Amino acid sequence: MVLRSKTSARLTAKDTVLLADFVNTTGDAVFDGTLKQALAVQLEQSPYLNIVPESKIREALRLMGKPPDERLTNDVAREICERQSIKAMLAGNIASLGDHYVITLAALNGANGDALAREQVEVDRKEQVLKALDKAASNLRQKMGESLSSVQQFATPLEQATTPSLDALQAFSLGQAEHLKTKDQAAIPHLRRAVELDPNFALAYATLGVACINTTRLTEGVEALKKAYELRDRASEREKLYIQAHYYEEVTWDMERTLSVYAEWRQTYPRDTLPYDNAALTYSILGQHEKALDFASRAMRLDPRDAFAYQNLGSAYLALNRLDEARSIADEAIAQKLDGSEVHTMLADIAYIRGDWTAYDRQIDWARGTQDEPFMLFWKAAGLAAKGQLNASHQTWQQTQLELTNAGLKDLSGALLTLEASNDALLGYPATGRQKASRALELSRDRDVRGLSAEAFAFTGDLAKSASLLADATRDFPDYRFLSHVLAPLVQSEEYLQKNQPDKAIAALEPARSYEMGTGPRSGGFMPNHLRGTAYLKLGDGVKAAAEFQRILDHQGVSAWDVVYPLARLNLGRALALQGENAKARTAYQDFFAAWKDADPDIPILKTAKAEYAKLN
The missing domain is CATH 3.40.50.10070 (TolB, N-terminal domain)
Structure with missing residues (x-):
């Protein structure tokens, strides 16, 4: 009644x-x-x-x-x-x-x-x-x-949109409450319990998947999102959009379909901030930072207290090298108590770019004793490597690896170890690069770890191992576009470079062109430009090579602590020398040496650079 x-x-x-x-x-x-x-x-x-x-x-x-x-x-x-x-x-x-x-x-x-x-x-x-x-x-x-x-x-009826089980709904409610407070570590046990009580609870699987990915439990997160997608017809229209968007973004990494879902979401629910927030994030992955800026601004207009809007807006300004505006957004987020690790990482990026090491250390220390400490240690290790301080970087990497392994985050630990392996190889230490890539695979067989290990082995010169890993990963994850559209082109381009086939190296990079200058752990970043510029150097085309390396140098905010950034200074010098612009080339080399003034003196790439510079004089 x-x-x-x-x-x-x-x-x-x-x-x-x-x-x-x-x-x-x-x-x-x-x-x-x-x-x-x-x-x-x-x-x-x-x-x-x-x-x-x-x-x-x-x-x-x-x-x-x-x-x-x-x-x-x-x-x-x-x-x-x-x-x-x-x-x-x-x-x-x-x-x-x-x-x-x-x-x-x-x-x-x-x-x-x-x-x-x-x-x-x-x-x-x-x-x-x-x-x-x-x-x-x-x-x-x-x-x-x-x-x-x-x-x-x-x-959509509640029993279909959620679950007919009150116990499962209670567990989900507890997990969702923690998730909305960005306490995903605390949310996960409740969400696991919800899907255990009702294996057809689509929304609980979706929230579990997002919470796991947010806490770098990548394999579990992907599997939960796959299950949510299979059950998406058991969700409301709004939650169906949520499930589809995260499936395309995290499971298949299909950015075009992801953006299409967010467009439909905005049209149906124009006052929701989430499709604006996540569209901004997607555009940043694609390297389209002006569009990311636009969508983050629109999200903030809808909800001036939207923490994600602050993060995305600041990141877009940073990627566009608009450092003062990025700093202003970060400061405002802190003043309104909307700051998390992303905001403090942003401030560390700005301090790193400006060489303000007191401010930089303050941001790194912010995370001390918190669950974010391993992530800030990773950035510190990467930053040391990009300054040529490889011994100190390795020590910080080891501390990071220990904390991540003790926390049970083996997927993330393996992924970060592949990045250290690539850094070692790029700076002239292929043997240690191979050792670390092998150890990463012992930690995790996650799809990203396998793909990134293939990239690291390519940089070390082990082309057979690289090709084998890439073929296996592509076979096991045929729908994963980060492999097929980013990592595979990068690996194939490096293989062609080592075989002295620069024309083929350039052609191999075409699928990755849409993702270069993207930010985030899964993006093209600087690497497509680095490899394309290296190929032009091999072809003797100093003008085109210089354009690729200059594009990296103009966008340090995209990846402030990427070791490829200082190498772009060196490679710009090489490109200018090819053009006969020896005075400008010497300046580029000097910029590289200035950036590496505190570098370990025995790094092979530094020794090579000094020998090349001596010949310019």
Whole structure:
């Protein structure tokens, strides 16, 4: 039985709605947090309702002097509405009446608490609660102003959009709460429990996949997202978009299809910040930083408290070498307590580029004693290598590897070890590069580790091992475009260079052209330009070679601590010498030596550079 009260006012599409915590007086803990989560899933399907995001709620609680995880009782929710000029709040209650359950939903005026609409339903079994809540929420959406056609189109039943299991939904609710606070380590056990209780819980698999990838449990994350994609028809329209986007981005690395999903998402749910945030991130991977800047700015206009918008906006400015603006965004994020490791890494990048080592050390030390410490140590190790301080870099790498291995993050440990192997090879230590690439494969057989190991072996000159690894990885992961469109072209280009076939090396790089100057762990970065420039050097075309290396030098913010960056100074000198521009070539060599003034003196590439410079004089 459903009882309805008269609607006293209707919301407009521009009004915001705050979802309060459910009041559970049944004594059954399975309803704690669970019904609010279920109601959120139902209401967030609506393109009409504008649910207040968690970021705004946390900020309001902070201004009220309350902890960010304060329970949103009706009184607390009312106060937030008054402070934030929120039009309405939704309150829910479940009570037991003998053997029955009574569920009440009420839309209340945010200013005075007057009822705007109310729904009440009574069921005689616990198993009927979700279905009854679903019906009541759909009715409430209509009474708050949403059209019947919209409610019918965007109203996937809760038992299909989530799960018929209250226990699974409770576990998911606990995990989702941690995930929304960016505490993915704490979220993962709850999300694993949710899919254990209901192996068909698509949304739980999707959230588990994202949480695992965020914490670099890459293999588990990819498998969870694959499962979510298989079950995507058991999700609401909004969550289906979420699943598809993450599947294309993380599982197949199909950036074009990813962007297409985000475009559909923005069209259907124009007030959601997530498709703007993630489109910005995708464009940064593609090296299209002006577009990344645009989408990050649009996300921030939708929600000025969106932490992801700050990260993406600052990263775009950094990649465009607009360092003052990147610094301003990072400082603002810190002032608003929206900073995480990404913001402090950004500040470390800026300090590194400017040579402000006091500020640089301050950012590295920020992570000391936190779960982010291994990541900042990795950046420190990479930065030392890019300054030619390879012995110190190796010591920091070892510390990073130990912490990651002890934390059980073998996929990440293996991936980072392949990067160290490539650095060693590029600087003239192929034997140690081969040893580290082999050790990486002992740590993990993750698809990225296998592909990056193939790249490292190519740089060491072990072309047979490189080709074998690449062939095996491509066979095992035929749909993974990071392998086929980025790593495979890079490996093949390096192989052609070592076989003294520079024309073929240039041609092999064409599939990677769309990904050069991209940021992030899976992107082209500087490497396509480095290899193309090296091929032009072999062809004796100093003009085209110089253009490739200059493009790297003009965009240090793309990858501030990449060892390829200082090598671009050296290679620019070589390209200028080919053109007969000896004075300019000497300046380029001197820039390289200045950048490496504190470098280990016995590095082979440094010895070679000094010998070449002597001949220019």
